[in-house]
Amino acid sequence: xxxxxxxAFPIKPRDRRIMLYDFLIQPFxxxxxxxxxxxxxxxxxxxSAPIGAILMLRRMxxxxxxxxxxxxPGAAVGFLVAGFSxxxxxxxxxxxxxxxAWAAGAATRATDQREDASxxxxxxxxxxxxxTLISTRGSSVDVMHILFGSVLAVDEAxxxxxxxxxxxxxxxxxxxxxxxLMDAFEPDFQFGGAIHHFIFLGLVVVNLVAAFQAMGSLMxxxxxxxxxxxxxxxxxxxxxxxxxxxxxxxxxxxxxxxLSFHANLPSGPAIVLVAGGGFLVSLLFGxxxxxxxxxxxxxxxxx
Amino acid sequence: MxxxxxxxxxxxxxxxxxLHHIEGCFAAGSLTAVVGxxxxxxxxxxxxxxxxxxxxxxxxxxxxxxxxxxxxxPQQASxxxxxxxxxxxxAMLGHARHAGVFGSFGKRGLAAAEAALAAVGLEGFERRRIxxxxxxxxxxxxxxxxxxxxxxxxxxxxxxxxxxxRTVADLLALLHRWHGEARTVIAVLHDFxxxxxxxxxxxxxxxxxxxWGSTESVLTPENQLRARHMAESWDxxxxxxxIPDQAA
Numbered sequence: 001x002x003x004x005x006x007x008a009f010p011i012k013p014r015d016r017r018i019m020l021y022d023f024l025i026q027p028f029x030x031x032x033x034x035x036x037x038x039x040x041x042x043x044x045x046x047x048s049a050p051i052g053a054i055l056m057l058r059r060m061x062x063x064x065x066x067x068x069x070x071x072x073p074g075a076a077v078g079f080l081v082a083g084f085s086x087x088x089x090x091x092x093x094x095x096x097x098x099x100x101a102w103a104a105g106a107a108t109r110a111t112d113q114r115e116d117a118s119x120x121x122x123x124x125x126x127x128x129x130x131x132t133l134i135s136t137r138g139s140s141v142d143v144m145h146i147l148f149g150s151v152l153a154v155d156e157a158x159x160x161x162x163x164x165x166x167x168x169x170x171x172x173x174x175x176x177x178x179x180x181l182m183d184a185f186e187p188d189f190q191f192g193g194a195i196h197h198f199i200f201l202g203l204v205v206v207n208l209v210a211a212f213q214a215m216g217s218l219m220x221x222x223x224x225x226x227x228x229x230x231x232x233x234x235x236x237x238x239x240x241x242x243x244x245x246x247x248x249x250x251x252x253x254x255x256x257x258x259l260s261f262h263a264n265l266p267s268g269p270a271i272v273l274v275a276g277g278g279f280l281v282s283l284l285f286g287x288x289x290x291x292x293x294x295x296x297x298x299x300x301x302x303x
Numbered sequence: 304m305x306x307x308x309x310x311x312x313x314x315x316x317x318x319x320x321x322l323h324h325i326e327g328c329f330a331a332g333s334l335t336a337v338v339g340x341x342x343x344x345x346x347x348x349x350x351x352x353x354x355x356x357x358x359x360x361x362x363x364x365x366x367x368x369x370x371x372x373x374x375x376x377p378q379q380a381s382x383x384x385x386x387x388x389x390x391x392x393x394a395m396l397g398h399a400r401h402a403g404v405f406g407s408f409g410k411r412g413l414a415a416a417e418a419a420l421a422a423v424g425l426e427g428f429e430r431r432r433i434x435x436x437x438x439x440x441x442x443x444x445x446x447x448x449x450x451x452x453x454x455x456x457x458x459x460x461x462x463x464x465x466x467x468x469r470t471v472a473d474l475l476a477l478l479h480r481w482h483g484e485a486r487t488v489i490a491v492l493h494d495f496x497x498x499x500x501x502x503x504x505x506x507x508x509x510x511x512x513x514x515w516g517s518t519e520s521v522l523t524p525e526n527q528l529r530a531r532h533m534a535e536s537w538d539x540x541x542x543x544x545x546i547p548d549q550a551a
Contacts (some may be wrong), residue, residue: 178405237430241387
């Protein structure tokens with residue numbers, strides 16, 4: 001099939017169609033692992049892109065990054081106890097992430113420390129603990145596994161976890177949506193207490209852990225933040241930003257998997273690179289105050 | 304009725320009192336201006352009444368007033384002006400305390416927001432993003448949010464700061480409308496002329512009340528002098544306050 005394609009030259013339009021099909025769709029049709037990873041990426045985009053948008057609006061864009069490090073010691077303990085077992089790593093990661101998120105959140109609310117400062121302190125402690133754990137017991141292969149994950153190794157169980165997390169995230173987000181956003185707009189508003197903030201921090205942790213298996217701890221946050229940050233250059237309204245972010249996230253997942261498949265690159269970084277490309281394009285060409293639009297010096301209007 | 308009684312109210316930042324043992328009462332339906340130098344605790348007092356700050360001592364008696372009965376107009380600096388909201392959505396936020404965390408805003412919230420925007424002179428601005436508004440327009444939109452909340456007590460933190468004369472006149476008329484509807488209105492102000500023109504009651508604050516009563520009896524040169532002395536006495540090594548807690 002392949003040799004035929006390159007032998008026929010010049011390419012006829014019909015063959016070009018076949019080439020596009022080979023390039024864009026066939027990898028997902030032919031290989032079950034590609035199919036699974038695509039579904040995994042779509043589930044991830046669905047759950048974590050809206051969360052990224054809310055993080056951005058709460059001025060917590062770097063929080064996901066901190067959290068992705070904070071889950072490391074828990075995941076390491078799970079890994080060392082049970083090997084590359086999804087339940088062990090997930091449970092460990094969620095426990096470590098929740099401890100750090102809630103401890104830092106509580107420290108912020110109880111003292112004068114700013115939230116970003118509290119999180120910096122707590123995640124650094126957790127990260128050092130995690131690296132220590134892995135280096136005393138594990139091999140460098142283990143470290144690579146945990147840092148970069150492997151979306152192509154997602155199995156049925158992992159898929160089920162990702163889908164459940166995405167579903168639960170959207171439902172819980174809907175429940176805390178109003179207080180969460182009112183308090184982002186006006187931090188003093190005091191609507192429905194502080195519980196929604198801690199629920200939201202928990203959601204971030206659970207989503208990062210879900211992404212952990214597929215994307216690795218370093219890349220997990222990429223699919224959460226980059227689409228949301230890109231969406232800000234296209235949409236003006238809050239629902240618009242969230243929908244846009246989900247769409248960009250899904251496209252990045254698809255594009256990144258293709259890139260990874262054809263160029264033989266590790267899938268996690270490939271997906272995040274595509275998302276990053278999406279962000280750069282948005283930064284330049286976004287209709288909502290992108291760079292080109294700002295620099296074009298369009299003539300001013302009458303009123 | 305819905306009087307607001309302050310009993311021995313003390314609010315402290317890092318143990319230094321911003322409000323010190325305040326006794327007094329805002330009568331239901333009164334229209335009061337809170338004046339005083341910077342650092343006198345004016346905003347702190349409003350936030351304490353709104354339940355946005357913990358009290359270090361004493362208590363505030365809000366006879367029968369629920370959180371939804373108290374509307375608060377914050378200083379613009381405390382808002383995220385780049386938040387992706389339309390003017391209509393901002394006004395509708397006033398309905399949130401009625402709708403609660405889960406309840407629908409429904410047609411009532413929408414209708415109230417549209418009517419409120421018309422009342423503050425922002426008709427036709429419904430779909431505008433709030434980051435395209437001028438300071439005066441945003442202030443009108445925030446007044447619309449207060450209107451939508453339809454509260455019995457309205458607290459306004461420097462509502463006329465940096466506004467042109469026409470906007471001040473429009474918004475002051477709104478205040479008087481609320482006063483006419485027997486709502487309790489408390490506003491923090493700096494412009495004494497405006498207070499004399501528009502407010503029957505005044506509270507001169509300098510961490511403690513310097514004077515509290517009818518405006519002409521409060522805004523006197525003597526009180527002004529006393530307030531200046533009282534407000535500027537932050538002491539790094541202040542001794543422990545020994546005034547007994549009457550409330551306990």
